[in-house]
Amino acid sequence: MVQQFKKRSQKAGLPPGTFVHIGDRLAKEVRMEVINYSEERLEKKEIKSIEECRPFLERPDTVTWINIEGIHDVKKIEEIGMIFGTHPLILEDILNSDQRPKMEDLGEYIYTVLKIFNEQKGESLKVVSEQISIIIGGNYVFSILEKENTVLKPIRTRLEAGIGRIRKAGPDYLAYAIIDAVVDHYFIVLEAFGEKAERMEEASLKNPGPDTLQAIQDFKREMIFLRRSVWPLRETISSLARSESPLIQDGTIAYFKDVYDHTIQVIDNIETLRDMLSGLLDIYLSSVSNKMNTVMKTLTIIATIFIPLTFIAGVYGMNFKYMPELEWPWGYFGVWGIMLVVAFLMVIFFYKKKW
Amino acid sequence: MVQQFKKRSQKAGLPPGTFVHIGDRLAKEVRMEVINYSEERLEKKEIKSIEECRPFLERPDTVTWINIEGIHDVKKIEEIGMIFGTHPLILEDILNSDQRPKMEDLGEYIYTVLKIFNEQKGESLKVVSEQISIIIGGNYVFSILEKENTVLKPIRTRLEAGIGRIRKAGPDYLAYAIIDAVVDHYFIVLEAFGEKAERMEEASLKNPGPDTLQAIQDFKREMIFLRRSVWPLRETISSLARSESPLIQDGTIAYFKDVYDHTIQVIDNIETLRDMLSGLLDIYLSSVSNKMNTVMKTLTIIATIFIPLTFIAGVYGMNFKYMPELEWPWGYFGVWGIMLVVAFLMVIFFYKKKW
Amino acid sequence: MVQQFKKRSQKAGLPPGTFVHIGDRLAKEVRMEVINYSEERLEKKEIKSIEECRPFLERPDTVTWINIEGIHDVKKIEEIGMIFGTHPLILEDILNSDQRPKMEDLGEYIYTVLKIFNEQKGESLKVVSEQISIIIGGNYVFSILEKENTVLKPIRTRLEAGIGRIRKAGPDYLAYAIIDAVVDHYFIVLEAFGEKAERMEEASLKNPGPDTLQAIQDFKREMIFLRRSVWPLRETISSLARSESPLIQDGTIAYFKDVYDHTIQVIDNIETLRDMLSGLLDIYLSSVSNKMNTVMKTLTIIATIFIPLTFIAGVYGMNFKYMPELEWPWGYFGVWGIMLVVAFLMVIFFYKKKW
Amino acid sequence: MVQQFKKRSQKAGLPPGTFVHIGDRLAKEVRMEVINYSEERLEKKEIKSIEECRPFLERPDTVTWINIEGIHDVKKIEEIGMIFGTHPLILEDILNSDQRPKMEDLGEYIYTVLKIFNEQKGESLKVVSEQISIIIGGNYVFSILEKENTVLKPIRTRLEAGIGRIRKAGPDYLAYAIIDAVVDHYFIVLEAFGEKAERMEEASLKNPGPDTLQAIQDFKREMIFLRRSVWPLRETISSLARSESPLIQDGTIAYFKDVYDHTIQVIDNIETLRDMLSGLLDIYLSSVSNKMNTVMKTLTIIATIFIPLTFIAGVYGMNFKYMPELEWPWGYFGVWGIMLVVAFLMVIFFYKKKW
Amino acid sequence: MVQQFKKRSQKAGLPPGTFVHIGDRLAKEVRMEVINYSEERLEKKEIKSIEECRPFLERPDTVTWINIEGIHDVKKIEEIGMIFGTHPLILEDILNSDQRPKMEDLGEYIYTVLKIFNEQKGESLKVVSEQISIIIGGNYVFSILEKENTVLKPIRTRLEAGIGRIRKAGPDYLAYAIIDAVVDHYFIVLEAFGEKAERMEEASLKNPGPDTLQAIQDFKREMIFLRRSVWPLRETISSLARSESPLIQDGTIAYFKDVYDHTIQVIDNIETLRDMLSGLLDIYLSSVSNKMNTVMKTLTIIATIFIPLTFIAGVYGMNFKYMPELEWPWGYFGVWGIMLVVAFLMVIFFYKKKW
Secondary structure, eight states: OTHHHHHHHTTTTSOTTOOOOBSOOOOSOOEEEEEEEOSSOEEEEEESSGGGGHHHHHSTTOEEEEEEEOOOOHHHHHHHHHHHOOOHHHHHHHHBTTOOOEEEEOSSOEEEEEEEEEEEOSSSOEEEEEEEEEEEOSSEEEEEESSOOSTTHHHHHHHHHTOTTTTTSOHHHHHHHHHHHHHHHHHHHHHHHHHHHHHHHHHHHHSOOHHHHHHHHHHHHHHHHHHHHHHHHHHHHHHHHTOOOTTSOHHHHHHHHHHHHHHHHHHHHHHHHHHHHHHHHHHHHHHHHHHHHHHHHHHHHHHHHHHHHHHHHHHTTOOOSOOHHHHSTTHHHHHHHHHHHHHHHHHHHHHHTTO | OTHHHHHHHTTTTSOTTOOOOBSOOOOSOOEEEEEEEOSSOEEEEEESSGGGGHHHHHSTTOEEEEEEEOOOOHHHHHHHHHHHOOOHHHHHHHHBTTOOOEEEEOSSOEEEEEEEEEEEOSSSOEEEEEEEEEEEOSSEEEEEESSOOSTTHHHHHHHHHTOTTTTTSOHHHHHHHHHHHHHHHHHHHHHHHHHHHHHHHHHHHHSOOHHHHHHHHHHHHHHHHHHHHHHHHHHHHHHHHTOOOTTSOHHHHHHHHHHHHHHHHHHHHHHHHHHHHHHHHHHHHHHHHHHHHHHHHHHHHHHHHHHHHHHHHHHTTOOOSOOHHHHSTTHHHHHHHHHHHHHHHHHHHHHHTTO | OTHHHHHHHTTTTSOTTOOOOBSOOOOSOOEEEEEEEOSSOEEEEEESSGGGGHHHHHSTTOEEEEEEEOOOOHHHHHHHHHHHOOOHHHHHHHHBTTOOOEEEEOSSOEEEEEEEEEEEOSSSOEEEEEEEEEEEOSSEEEEEESSOOSTTHHHHHHHHHTOTTTTTSOHHHHHHHHHHHHHHHHHHHHHHHHHHHHHHHHHHHHSOOHHHHHHHHHHHHHHHHHHHHHHHHHHHHHHHHTOOOTTSOHHHHHHHHHHHHHHHHHHHHHHHHHHHHHHHHHHHHHHHHHHHHHHHHHHHHHHHHHHHHHHHHHHTTOOOSOOHHHHSTTHHHHHHHHHHHHHHHHHHHHHHTTO | OTHHHHHHHTTTTSOTTOOOOBSOOOOSOOEEEEEEEOSSOEEEEEESSGGGGHHHHHSTTOEEEEEEEOOOOHHHHHHHHHHHOOOHHHHHHHHBTTOOOEEEEOSSOEEEEEEEEEEEOSSSOEEEEEEEEEEEOSSEEEEEESSOOSTTHHHHHHHHHTOTTTTTSOHHHHHHHHHHHHHHHHHHHHHHHHHHHHHHHHHHHHSOOHHHHHHHHHHHHHHHHHHHHHHHHHHHHHHHHTOOOTTSOHHHHHHHHHHHHHHHHHHHHHHHHHHHHHHHHHHHHHHHHHHHHHHHHHHHHHHHHHHHHHHHHHHTTOOOSOOHHHHSTTHHHHHHHHHHHHHHHHHHHHHHTTO | OTHHHHHHHTTTTSOTTOOOOBSOOOOSOOEEEEEEEOSSOEEEEEESSGGGGHHHHHSTTOEEEEEEEOOOOHHHHHHHHHHHOOOHHHHHHHHBTTOOOEEEEOSSOEEEEEEEEEEEOSSSOEEEEEEEEEEEOSSEEEEEESSOOSTTHHHHHHHHHTOTTTTTSOHHHHHHHHHHHHHHHHHHHHHHHHHHHHHHHHHHHHSOOHHHHHHHHHHHHHHHHHHHHHHHHHHHHHHHHTOOOTTSOHHHHHHHHHHHHHHHHHHHHHHHHHHHHHHHHHHHHHHHHHHHHHHHHHHHHHHHHHHHHHHHHHHTTOOOSOOHHHHSTTHHHHHHHHHHHHHHHHHHHHHHTTO
16 A cells, blocks of 8 residues: 555656656566557557557548557657657656546647556455556547556457447547446456455454454555545546547547446445445444453353352351251252252343343 | 446446346336327327337327336337437436436436335345436436336326326426326335334344344445435436426426425435434444443452452361361351351442442 | 424325325314504404405505414415415425425515424423424515414514514515524524533433433434424525515615524534534443443452452361461461451552552 | 523524623623824723714724723613614624624625634633624724723734834724734634643543543533634635725735635644544543553453462362372472462463563 | 644734744754856855845846745845835745745735655654745745755756756746655655554554554644645645746646646545554554453453362362262362363363354
């Protein structure tokens, strides 16, 4: 968690416009792919340099989608600026992987940053976030991911197969499709969270221990993290839906409104999870206290039953010269009888009182 | 509860405009009924295909109400789009049964989604929600429910009997009548919740146990669920009441404002219930702790009374050669006397201190 | 409390404009009184039918105040609609006694609903709320109360005596006077609540018991109820003060602003009470826990003092053949001495530690 | 605290415009002073009747400050209305000493009410609030205090000495100077509160007792009271700073903005204190619980050490015929040895576990 | 903490425009430096009096940066007013070192106050705040720090080296660079806080003690302090970014927006830390309670095992004449066997129950 506090401090003091990649550095090569399509044709090409996509941009009536996976090679990102005239601060935002989701209309292009969430496989549920930058231009769309990710695969498939409106529509619709895929992906993560919340509730009720507390706290933190990332999404997508930029056509607005509705649902689900989580701590604390109470009660009842019996035994252990009961032949067995009766009555009493 | 997190993830990755029914799939046939009425006449017909309602729409000065109960037959919903020109995203919303209540003015028609709540019979109070989509057109109203429901029955009866303004007014008034029926239905559910809250409060005070905690948590969740569904209602109905669409006549606005007032009351009641619930946990925890305290106190008092007595018995169990009391003939009975006095004084002391 | 959830469900399914009285049905007759006044003259008359007030309305330059106490006779309320042309939804609101405070400007008249609070005499402080509907017309004011109430008595007295501006001003000033009386009445209820809060705080500190918890919860609920009724008042009176209706004269606006200030003060007091109440639970819980701690500590100290003594007695109760102390003539008294010293040292130790 | 709830109820039912002084009635005479000044001259006079200040008002290019300390003499306040044409509702507000801070622009004059806070000397910190009403006219300023107060003394001194802008500026600057003095006075009270909070935190940590709880609650209440009085100040002074009244000159606006900044700082400090206070209860409860835990733990450890020893002594107190240990000559001392070893091991064990 | 409450009260009663330095008084000399630069040239000079920077201001097409470190010499600040015509209230704000961050556009110049945070070296993390005032004029920038600070060093270096846009741009860009450096510095402090929060969480889980509670409270307070200082920053920088002043060029607006985004991130991080902190108290309290429970449970189990054994020993310590077991030769060892079995069974039972 604290990791996010560290990232930024590396850059303190550097002049703005210094392109430094802030984030986990990956050994892998940066993957870059261009897809150029119109209703009739589609061309796909892996590229090594942004320069290579220039010829596609000049084809009339086509949309060019440049998908970059990996931002650790600063030079490749700088190239975007040189060819497309992107503002240095935008390039800095692309490289700096802890941006808050936001949308900026720069006239010639629209820049949007979102977060993709992936579950990290492992025993405890962890969420890994990744940044996706989208640049919507007049006839191109850039999507720049922090690392390789399968989230955009269905869109590539749809484009190639020509399913739905996607091949007929412009770059704004492609951008919508990307954003929709990202937001829909949240539901998968939330589903995992919901299941985990249920499992933890059961664990809290049945077998509460210090681990459970730690797990609740970890879960809470994951939720805080998720929540802080998703809340600004609302505003981001709302500005897209209300955008008056000529880059976004009237027909696409309805689609952006639809994603907006999904975002609201994501937020609703997160808030519901949050309410469940705060209940979880109550359940945990109550369960721990209940368990402790049961233990202490049982132990105290055992002690309470034996204390009077020990007293009786103590009485007949006294060494008085004149103690008539001691002389009685049935005295010893009588005392056993009395002790059993006393114990029995106490058990009955505790049972009746439902202790 | 977690169910709601699951529904959506099924659709992640699919292109928009893919009509997939998200929700519980029901075996039953979809029920479709057309009611065509004017002030003088009313005609009612069960239909098998949306196509069949076309002739009714062409009758001048009549209102056509098409009521569909069941949305699992995707084709029938698609037909609406083909005949009435409904936007594909609206059709998707109708099929997707976990919409947030909302209202969309699309010019030629107004689309509204609401939630109907029904109590599920059973030992513990459960609320089942169902989605109702309403499309208000120039001379028709669509009401599309997720499954069969009796909530619209009184409106059908009123239409047939011609009670009140309903037969004289247009489709906007019919839509109002449907929404009013849905919102009034909330009061029935809230009444059940209110009664349950009272029963739980009594249980928390008199017989608190781990079950009570579980029940409070379940209740809380139901409330979270209800609340999240009802809050957006406020905005939805408010937009209807403030709508400037020509589809809603000036005279009907007052009626929509009236429903709005009811919605505010529903929200007020939910907030009151919520405040009661948060008090419930306090009561429960205090009661558990009180009960535990009483038990421990009683046990400790018993132990505390016997410990000094056991000590006295222990003293006269010592084997010193010279212990004058042991020789006294009344020694044994004297010790009994002392022990009784000590026990009595302690009981008096505890009683006085009100322990 | 739950009562409020019940009221509304009776009406679910009925067509709007069905006049059903929702509320406690009272056996008493409906009291109706007309007061017609100008600066010079005042006429007062008990009436049996709304019809009877018609001649008063025709007198030029006079104000007619029709005060109705009791709304269970639906027909009498319907009559208002027939004679004054009141909208059916307004009549429904008058009859439906669980309205939220609101103000509606209908052009020819202004409709306002408020709540009057009365303390119910009895051992525990209970607040009974009653609805008052006010209709401000061009030359008349309707005030319709749920049952008989003394809250408007001072206004009648002032009118008859001609004290202050009231006889010189129009119906808007009369309406102001009524609303002012209602709002000022809140201060009396709040005073009682404030006193009760103090008494409960003292009880929580000195003698906390399960009853106190119940009482705190009941008080909390009363406060929730009061709060929910008063909050919308703010908006209601604010709309009156900012009203641009010709029915409210410029000179009267200042008076409505004054009532608005009082409303803010009422809300402030309620919020203060609420903060006090939340502190109350903390005090109660701390006191209970303090009391319990004292008890347990005392008992444990008693036990702890006797346990080592019992051990010493046990040692000399052993039957070893060679135990030199047992032979000593002063052995027994020496042991007593040691035991007394041990007990004394422990008491000193506990005292020093301030246990 | 409850006192504030009482004040208002005395007035319920009275017609508006009835001048009744609500507040503590003081035996002392009302002090009234007029200061008439221009850049060159300054005249000061104690007056007995408002009438006496009329000649000063007619002097051209001078500002007249009428300072009234004491509002229990209703007639003197009524005189203001007669001579200056002040609205009856304003006069009512001046007399009614539990006004919320507010500002009202009445065209010819601006009316502002503020609260002055004074620490009440005594063992526990108490804050006494006093109302100050300020009327800013074209060439006069009224300041009406509830009782005598030293808060305005520095302004009088500054006026007489002619320090700063005050003698050169108009009545708006004088009003500013008064308000600035009132707001700056808050910092003194807040300083005392801050010191008290620190003392209480120390007491909570070192010596928590029921008194501490009571003190925390009392402090909390004082804070609630202070907070409710200061919050509306923000709005009040903000309206003065944004006022478009010709009574407030453009040059003075900057000064009002400065006071506004101070008000924000006051609110910030109050919020900080509030956060500290809520932490205080946590500290107190933790300390009490810690102290209790230490006591119980120590007592239980003592008991736990002696219980096995008593058992050993008990074993050798048995009367079996054949018990070889009893015959051993070193048996008794051996048992003592064993018991010491057992006790020692237990102490070591508890120490190692850091109990 | 309380220190902040003290500062202001020193000034209560003084006329506005009295230049008094409020803050810690430092013995060191005030450091003043002028840097005059254009794209081609840069001149740097240590000055003793503001007067000395006048010649630089007259050079055309150059920017003059006057950096003052130390505000305790009131005369030097007064000089600014005399030479640059700065408003007395602005000078007062510069001297008064507990300003809230704010931005004021005074037409000819823009005044901004921010807080710089520095970690104080020492065992516990402490944050020391310092005020920086920035005045942006047509061809000059003033930066006035409370004491010497290294935060602006990188800017000086960048200016001298001519790295980036800074030498080509105007005073608005220089001001941006200063503000950016200040805001970026927050990330360093937040990183330290994040690390501390993690360390404290570990301590709370593993070794909770009264010190931990104190540390959590101290941390909480530091956070409250930081939060209150940073929140107004948002508004301050937002007004700079939305400023329509001709002093801020269109090209620089984008840079201010970028700082705004950083500010939002700072606030997000603070809120995340705050959520972590509130969880910390829960963890601490649970850990303390868990630890206590384990201790008490172990002690009670020890006692519970020995109580029945002591009872058995007590039984055979009775002095009845006829007790057959006492005569049995293997009686003593048999009893030992029984006692061992009982103890063993109880241990098994407790183990099985996982106590």
